[in-house]
Amino acid sequence: MNYTNKVIERFKSPKHMGELKEANGKGKVGNPVCGDVMEVAIKVENNIIVDAKVKTFGCVAAISTSDVVCELAIGKTIGDAEQITKADVVSKLEDLPPEKIHCSLLGLDALKKAISAYKEKH
Amino acid sequence: MIYLDNGATTQVATEVVKEMDEVMLNDYGNPSSLHSLGRKAKELIEEVREKIAKEINATADEIIFTSGGSEANNLALNVLESGDHLITTKIEHHSIEVTLKELEKKGIEVSQLNVDAEGVIDLEELKKSFKQNTKLVSVIHGNNEIGTLQDLIKIGEVCSEKKVMLHSDCVQSFKKEKIDVVKANLSMLSLSAHKIHGPKGVGALYVNKNIKIKPLIFGGAQENKKRAGTENVPGIIGLGKAVELDLELDKVKELRDYFIKKVESEMEEVKLNGSRSNRLCNNANFSFKYVEGESLLMSLDLEGIAVSTGSACSSRSLKPSHVLMALGMGAEQAHGSIRFTFSKFNTKEEVDKTVDVLKKIVERLRKISPLRKK
Ligand SMILES: Cc1ncc(COP(=O)(O)O)c(C=O)c1O
Numbered sequence: 392m393n394y395t396n397k398v399i400e401r402f403k404s405p406k407h408m409g410e411l412k413e414a415n416g417k418g419k420v421g422n423p424v425c426g427d428v429m430e431v432a433i434k435v436e437n438n439i440i441v442d443a444k445v446k447t448f449g450c451v452a453a454i455s456t457s458d459v460v461c462e463l464a465i466g467k468t469i470g471d472a473e474q475i476t477k478a479d480v481v482s483k484l485e486d487l488p489p490e491k492i493h494c495s496l497l498g499l500d501a502l503k504k505a506i507s508a509y510k511e512k513h
Numbered sequence: 514m515i516y517l518d519n520g521a522t523t524q525v526a527t528e529v530v531k532e533m534d535e536v537m538l539n540d541y542g543n544p545s546s547l548h549s550l551g552r553k554a555k556e557l558i559e560e561v562r563e564k565i566a567k568e569i570n571a572t573a574d575e576i577i578f579t580s581g582g583s584e585a586n587n588l589a590l591n592v593l594e595s596g597d598h599l600i601t602t603k604i605e606h607h608s609i610e611v612t613l614k615e616l617e618k619k620g621i622e623v624s625q626l627n628v629d630a631e632g633v634i635d636l637e638e639l640k641k642s643f644k645q646n647t648k649l650v651s652v653i654h655g656n657n658e659i660g661t662l663q664d665l666i667k668i669g670e671v672c673s674e675k676k677v678m679l680h681s682d683c684v685q686s687f688k689k690e691k692i693d694v695v696k697a698n699l700s701m702l703s704l705s706a707h708k709i710h711g712p713k714g715v716g717a718l719y720v721n722k723n724i725k726i727k728p729l730i731f732g733g734a735q736e737n738k739k740r741a742g743t744e745n746v747p748g749i750i751g752l753g754k755a756v757e758l759d760l761e762l763d764k765v766k767e768l769r770d771y772f773i774k775k776v777e778s779e780m781e782e783v784k785l786n787g788s789r790s791n792r793l794c795n796n797a798n799f800s801f802k803y804v805e806g807e808s809l810l811m812s813l814d815l816e817g818i819a820v821s822t823g824s825a826c827s828s829r830s831l832k833p834s835h836v837l838m839a840l841g842m843g844a845e846q847a848h849g850s851i852r853f854t855f856s857k858f859n860t861k862e863e864v865d866k867t868v869d870v871l872k873k874i875v876e877r878l879r880k881i882s883p884l885r886k887k
Pocket residue numbers: 520521580581582583584586606608653655656657682684685705706707714715716
């Protein structure tokens with residue numbers, strides 16, 4: 392698989408992987424096509440995502456894109472976070488092999504699910 | 514680099530390289546040429562033909578040189594014509610599996626036999642699959658992913674009883690298992706040089722002399738008019754040298770067994786895929802629970818260890834390997850499968866290092882996996 396150095400770097404040292412203890416919104420998605428699973432957890436304060444973490448079962452692209460999704464979400468209002476696009480994720484990693492683009496969508500779906508879960512409770 | 518992907522291809526042996534080098538520099542004649550340089554080249558490839566024939570108890574005139582295992586498999590299936598019926602398995606190499614779709618387009622009927630959880634076909638199912646128009650049975654001998662071996666002798670008995678031709682893809686098993694085309698009633702057999710420390714792009718198809726096959730490539734009269742084109746002389750010489758060399762199978766098996774034992778005793782929630790005893794001596798295939806194969810493969814690669822995976826993520830189709838799915842395993846287990854294949858060039862130290870690295874990587878990936886319940 393031809394991954395850019397940015398993707399490999401992110402895969403080697405992700406910044407937002409793991410458990411988020413004080414999460415107040417969680418979203419889990421599974422990809423029926425390739426079998427990847429991602430769970431995004433966010434902590435929202437005053438309508439702003441102050442922290443986000445993800446747990447991912449999947450390939451190099453799945454791990455690196457979901458990590459980037461968290462990075463892009465942190466510091467944004469939930470409204471702005473909902474506007475993050477696939478292109479935002481991909482450009483942060485310079486590029487992705489075409490057959491791996493769907494991975495970036497999966498991370499965004501998990502984030503959106505986490506935001507809806509938060510909204511339902513608050 | 515710790516190279517544990519010998520199922521994909523092997524390191525070319527120095528002796529093979531030397532011999533090929535010599536042939537390219539000195540014996541560059543065209544085997545069809547009538548002058549001495551041509552006759553010398555012809556002589557050299559005929560020696561290899563003898564050698565291969567001897568290895569499988571065939572005769573030299575039954576060996577057709579090809580561009581490798583894929584062409585040999587395609588050529589074997591080319592005996593089929595519209596209206597014929599083929600019996601094969603669900604765990605064939607892509608060079609058979611993908612070709613089946615082409616055969617079906619040409620009006621050839623195809624039945625694919627199931628395998629059990631270890632990857633072995635059921636002889637009773639085979640017996641029941643024959644039809645009036647069954648012309649060929651094609652069964653992979655040693656599976657390239659999980660290493661499972663089929664009992665060619667028993668399959669051969671069934672086919673001979675039914676008077677139907679048997680072909681076997683022996684690309685992975687050639688020289689690793691004893692194969693006797695007479696005892697196994699084999700009508701055709703495919704082999705390839707690059708799995709036994711030979712060069713890539715050369716192989717052979719054994720075709721029993723009573724069988725008429727149709728060429729895939731038309732042109733000159735080479736290979737008894739079965740395969741046109743100036744022979745790949747250096748490749749064929751390399752194949753011949755590789756056949757001569759010792760694969761050191763006892764050493765390879767010992768390393769592989771040591772690896773399996775170490776993984777199973779030192780790691781948790783791992784599963785050996787395929788059969789424990791009935792498998793190619795160089796193959797180990799494991800699923801590591803909660804971990805996906807491609808990220809494990811890439812992590813190992815970053816540490817200088819080369820392996821392969823049947824994970825969906827590693828294939829362009831995003832489907833898990835058809836072989837692993839045929840074993841009846843869940844998509845998740847197939848998704849986490851890694852194949853480790855050994856050769857005589859590996860060492861015990863390499864195995865120790867691999868297991869150490871593997872433990873660290875698997876732990877790291879499990880920590881970030883949402884599938885593991887703490
Ligand atoms: C079982 C099997 N059959 C066929 C092939 C194809 O051989 P080749 O690469 O020489 O075309 C391979 C290897 O790739 C194989 O493992």
